Amino acid sequence: GLRSQKVLDCITQAKTTEVHTPIEHAALKNLQKMQRICDGVADGSLRSASNQKFKHIINIGIGGSDLGPSMVCDALAEFRSSHLTFHFLSNVDGNAIHDLSKEASLSDTLFIVVSKSFTTTETFENVKTIERILVKDLDLPDGTTISSSKTLRKHFIAVSSRPDNVLKLGIDIESEYFFHFDEGVGGRYSLWGPVGVSIALKVGFTNFLDLLRGAARVDAHIHDLPLEKSAPFLMACAELTYNNFFRWRVRGVVPYNSRLSKLPSYLQQLEMESNGKSSSRNGDARVTIPTCPTVFGGEGTNAQHAFFQLLHQAPAEKIPVDFILALEKGNDMSDTHQHWLVSNCFAQSEALLLGNRKLRTENGVISVVESSNTNVHKVFEGERPSTTILMKRLRPASLGALIALYEHKVFIESILWDINCFDQWGVELGKTIAASIYRELTGTADGQHDVSTAAMMKLYSKVSA
Template sequence: MSTLTSLPQWQALNQIAASMKDAHMRDWFKADPKRAEKMQLEACGIFLDYSKNRVNEHALGALFDLARACKLDDARDAMFNGEQINSTEGRAVLHTALRNFSDSPVMVDGEDVMPEVRATLDKIRDFTALVHSGEHKGYTGKSVKHIVAIGIGGSFLGPKIMTEALKPHTVETVKVHFVANVDGCHIHDVLTKLDHEETLVVMSSKSFTTQETLQNTLSAKAWFLKSGGTQEDIAKHFVAVSSNVKAATEFGIAEDNIFPMWDWVGGRYSLWSAIGLPISLALGFENFKGLLEGAFDMDTHFKTAPLEQNLPVLLGLLGVWYRNFFDAQSQVLLPYYHYLRGLPAYVQQLDMESNGKQVTQGGEAVDYATGPIIWGSEGTNGQHSFHQLIHQGSGVIPADFMLPLNVPNQDDTHHAMLASNCFGQAQALMQGKTFDECYADLEGKGLDEAERTRLAAHKTMPGNKPSNTLMFDSLTPKTLGALVAMYEHKVFVQGVIWNLNSFDQWGVELGKVLGNQVLAGIQGNAEEESFDASTQQLIARFRAANAPK
């Protein structure tokens, strides 16, 4: 038994969960008309109704006791104070410093990082202004109309999804195209539509060696040179977000057009850094700053609100409750807003890359479940497909519903239908439909008793399926920043409870190393014996299919 599972607070939760297995939320709502009123929180423009969860005051109290036993407050303070909580890489974790709008210093190894953070933010502001005003010109004197943002992982997902979510705020002077996949079809399709004289490429890679990002950037460079540009002209058409200044300048990028990165910013937390340059270029600097301000507000809430009134803490503990005490293997995110449709993919990387771990901070194997599978899609599309599994499947799949109360260019009928589906789905998951109710509905349908009974069994929905409903007035940059930071801190809370290092990603790193080794094999630069028999066979078939004809 591990240190965590032997805690009396964990044992208490086991007993509480066992006693509640047969309790139904429908009955709790009947017994307490004020349940919804008691189980709501609001902070940073986000309203949370968590009353449709399989918890009562006793269970919630025990969860908060567990958080205190795991010293959540101390872990949170250590992160904000710049301590090296990424223990396997010996790094601080300070994405929060990138959106620190207080006058407080943030120290890393005895040095305040805030002057450099502010200088980088000023550089993003100034460069954005030059591009939007048309003052930044290409080598033929034309202004920039198209931006190709090249990255992978967090360097791609963050900027792309935030830009999509805030599409109503897009500036008209430029259009940003995002490329991540190393599949040459993507970069080809993007570049063939553009005029190289009016195109700016933003390459985002901390090391300037990330395989997919570097290859796509080399392809963009080859396209630029083939179209008529020269090596000297690259300085006006390529910029980089990287800590490898030497590699970037050797590529041809002007040093003034290299935006810095820091070791204490992980990829999945990097949109707040200069990695967010494409967001600023797409939406305008003030909207990018609004994202940061919203995240800062959520940081302040997370640091100062009591655990019982703390949005990320509550959501994180509910996640632990379902993952460890109800065997919930996944969680679904359901944004009922078209522009927010990419958020499940963003949180998927954030959560699964952070807490998809099997050893504790001390390197011991866990004997409890950790990171859940995160998935989802926009409403109402999912209602006509995977919602079936959530309603009538045999497992527990907690759901987060999200809805803005107002949307741009609002059509009241459309928006009312959207809201009604959002609220209706959450209600149906909670209350379900009993066999007796289904049986009664089939009265007068001309069915004999056996068929009526058989069909009623198929139509029965058990309900008691947990969900949260998150609402906000509208999806402004500030609200979106708070929403994303809320999920960041939720993931952190769960990592603390599970005693994980939520800030390394060795599984991802192994994939990069092996991918490079296999590439060498495909190109004939590695011995066959260095690969297993299956990989040798796959490489051989690929090489045969692509041999010169």
């Protein structure tokens, strides 16, 4: 609904008459509220407990509630539209919140708490710690909580599919401080809506709409064109060829743009959490073929000095690579930087293809000239596949299109593998065991574990006593 061209046209033209379905109405309502929040933070009508304009935004969430918004905010740094600093708090590790509290004054911060269930352990351990710090910083009575204090609630926006759990935090679900999204929206597909409010605050609401429009163009592309001309379908077919026929079970992602440094991590979740499955879509059989490959990567040119040796000369299996490049620079530095960046990207794809062989054209015929190098350490055979995705410039619309391209690829692959790309039971298993171990470590339960886990728990209990 949020990427619906009809909804985007309505929000741009301030019309509601063209939106008819409940999904469209909900999408339009959320976008309108996001616009009001952006305006309120910018003009100062939304203020802190001390009646000051907010100086910082901290998004608190994990998984899809963090990776997508964080990646997009970094990628669109050129389009930053506010005086605010932006931070993302995801890890339950106390080091994360400790270090962040040194960078941002929490009493000058608007917190966006993003959790589909609004019960996520990591998220709410961080919320409770922030609550204690704010009570001290704002000189409120000990024991004051978000649910009991209107003063504290001025600092929190909730984004969730569970309004009943949001109410327990004391946030009015009819207010501007609550965004609802449908429970059927998976976290890793959620940055296009209320989960992306931090994006809208950083780059401005107009640029956020352009992000949606870029994705909508890819939606239209796959809907309108035959499969043989559909980019996501062709990408999915290439991956299945590598993965299921050649058994190349790893794929690299290398964006040649430092602002896309978080894209590999984002795609890891999008792809491996979606399609790392071993049961069929209906759950009535085990999958007998390889599904999602391992996705890893890093930004170019840094990655060339990290793992490219393996890409060029690994003897066992070949590793297909996606290169991603914006042709125009997004800065005012010397053109030399961009020339070298582009040269390196093009060189790597050619080196993977040809190795240290050369192409020769004679009488209109192209042939390959083998290298005369006899040093085995310097033999590069080539014949290693890569895909290069080019955009004119890294803008909101082109980034939206890039993300949607991978989303559709993942969905098409799930159909071809006959798996469900919208669940993640492997994640839930770890959460269940972690909760059990936590109860044992804090002395509220007993349990049985394998020998190595029991030994590590015993050592931790001794150290933390």
